[in-house]
Amino acid sequence: MEKMHETIPEVEKAILVRAFLKGDDRDETLELLDELELLANTAGAEVVEKIYQEIPSFSPATLIGKGKLQEIKEFAISENIHLVIFDNELSPIQMRNLSNELQFKVLDRSGLILDIFAKNAKTQEAQLQVQLAQMQYLLPRLSRMWVHISEQYGGIGSRGPGESQLESDRRVVRHHIQILKEKLKHINTQNTEQRKLRKNTPRFSLVGYTNSGKSTLMNTITDANVFVEDKLFATLSTTVRQFLLPNNKNALLSDTIGFIRNLPHHLIASFRTTLSEALESDVLLHVIDVSNQNFRIMIDTVNQTLEDIGIKDKPMIYVFNKIDKLDSLDLLHQLQNEYAQSVFISAERGINIPKLLERMLDEYEKFNTVYSLLVPYKSSGELNKIYDYCEVLERIDDDDGTHLQIKVESRNQDRLLPIITKYAIETKE
Numbered sequence: 001m002e003k004m005h006e007t008i009p010e011v012e013k014a015i016l017v018r019a020f021l022k023g024d025d026r027d028e029t030l031e032l033l034d035e036l037e038l039l040a041n042t043a044g045a046e047v048v049e050k051i052y053q054e055i056p057s058f059s060p061a062t063l064i065g066k067g068k069l070q071e072i073k074e075f076a077i078s079e080n081i082h083l084v085i086f087d088n089e090l091s092p093i094q095m096r097n098l099s100n101e102l103q104f105k106v107l108d109r110s111g112l113i114l115d116i117f118a119k120n121a122k123t124q125e126a127q128l129q130v131q132l133a134q135m136q137y138l139l140p141r142l143s144r145m146w147v148h149i150s151e152q153y154g155g156i157g158s159r160g161p162g163e164s165q166l167e168s169d170r171r172v173v174r175h176h177i178q179i180l181k182e183k184l185k186h187i188n189t190q191n192t193e194q195r196k197l198r199k200n201t202p203r204f205s206l207v208g209y210t211n212s213g214k215s216t217l218m219n220t221i222t223d224a225n226v227f228v229e230d231k232l233f234a235t236l237s238t239t240v241r242q243f244l245l246p247n248n249k250n251a252l253l254s255d256t257i258g259f260i261r262n263l264p265h266h267l268i269a270s271f272r273t274t275l276s277e278a279l280e281s282d283v284l285l286h287v288i289d290v291s292n293q294n295f296r297i298m299i300d301t302v303n304q305t306l307e308d309i310g311i312k313d314k315p316m317i318y319v320f321n322k323i324d325k326l327d328s329l330d331l332l333h334q335l336q337n338e339y340a341q342s343v344f345i346s347a348e349r350g351i352n353i354p355k356l357l358e359r360m361l362d363e364y365e366k367f368n369t370v371y372s373l374l375v376p377y378k379s380s381g382e383l384n385k386i387y388d389y390c391e392v393l394e395r396i397d398d399d400d401g402t403h404l405q406i407k408v409e410s411r412n413q414d415r416l417l418p419i420i421t422k423y424a425i426e427t428k429e
């Protein structure tokens with residue numbers, strides 16, 4: 001397989017911190033810290049200590065209390081650690097105060113995720129998207145202090161826009177944001193053109209939490225040779241590949257970026273174009289790592305993120321993956337009842353893939369409607385649009401006009417509705 005990742009940078013030692021309010025779920029904090037550790041490992045850090053604190057209210061100046069802060073500082077100095085990562089989102093002021101107080105690198109979850117994205121972005125589009133998100137994240141946080149810290153320590157959290165850009169004033173950064181947006185717009189136009197060429201092919205998109213096995217499934221279904229790794233955010237761009245449905249019809253499958261809890265807002269916005277493949281597909285395959293005990297929270301996170309980027313009411317199949325890792329069948333039976341229309345697979349071992357393909361075809365067919373139209377010759381100008389947006393199954397040019405039988409995919413129903421209502425003579429499901 002083509003090696004697409006750089007060698008892992010020298011390991012940096014890190015402390016993880018999360019503060020939560022009195023009465024909030026402590027278990028959730030522990031889970032989020034575990035997930036943050038995975039993220040930190042992905043970024044190349046070794047987590048030495050995970051610290052959490054229950055507090056009556058967050059301090060606007062430093063998030064956590066003075067005492068705790070001092071404790072962290074002393075521990076870090078004694079262990080020679082120069083990196084503290086907060087799971088909580090830090091305001092620009094908190095970030096500045098904490099850096100001043102601790103005198104070493106401070107990151108929050110968003111900053112860490114942005115760093116991983118910067119490291120993993122391989123295509124030009126992904127690199128531009130990450131740069132844009134980083135610029136937008138840094139804009140309110142620009143300060144001499146930050147530059148000082150990143151120059152002194154480098155490594156995690158200081159990749160991406162170079163120090164020279166950080167030193168520039170905000171006007172320059174804003175200008176740069178504008179340029180990045182322009183470049184991305186250009187790339188997006190090119191992609192839209194490419195997508196238009198595939199208008200009559202059934203389209204499926206893999207979506208899901210990061211590390212759920214989307215790329216593995218992509219490879220199993222299409223022989224795509226997409227990069228797979230047991231790390232978060234292995235995939236940052238979109239790959240589209242052809243495969244055959246059980247009816248021998250060509251179809252397209254796209255694999256894209258995974259989601260995670262508390263994904264930075266700017267990042268979602270920047271990656272909207274990468275995700276537009278999902279937006280324009282006929283059916284989503286929501287891949288779930290059923291061997292992860294938090295899979296229900298992950299399902300909710302993915303559905304919420306999809307809604308945030310404007311993907312709603314799209315046909316979706318829940319694909320429960322990694323069933324080979326389950327110790328007992330109890331959970332499977334329970335889920336089969338709960339999610340009657342879902343499929344249970346192992347992408348890695350190739351278990352139940354034919355079943356999944358059948359299910360994909362069913363779901364696709366369900367949302368396609370066949371119409372019979374009669375378009376009078378005086379309206380033949382409308383035929384272009386019909387040919388552009390649907391599959392013409394049959395055409396007879398008769399005395400009274402053009403008789404057509406067309407198949408309209410769910411994503412084009414709205415667009416064609418005026419024409420259909422005007423010329424339909426009989427509707428078949």
Ligand SMILES: Nc1nc2c(ncn2[C@@H]2O[C@H](COP(=O)(O)OP(=O)(O)OP(=O)(O)O)[C@@H](O)[C@H]2O)c(=O)[nH]1
Pocket residue numbers: 208209210211212213214215216217227228229230231232233234235236256257258259321322323324325345346347348349
């Ligand atoms: N046991 C088992 N492991 C699997 C299965 N599918 C995927 N994996 C493993 O899960 C890890 C993540 O797989 P990927 O396919 O990279 O996951 P992804 O959803 O594309 O992840 P990102 O691109 O990082 O969001 C890899 O180590 C895979 O080998 C499966 O069915 N069974």
Ligand SMILES: [Mg+2]
Pocket residue numbers: 214215216227228234235256
């Ligand atoms: Mg992937």
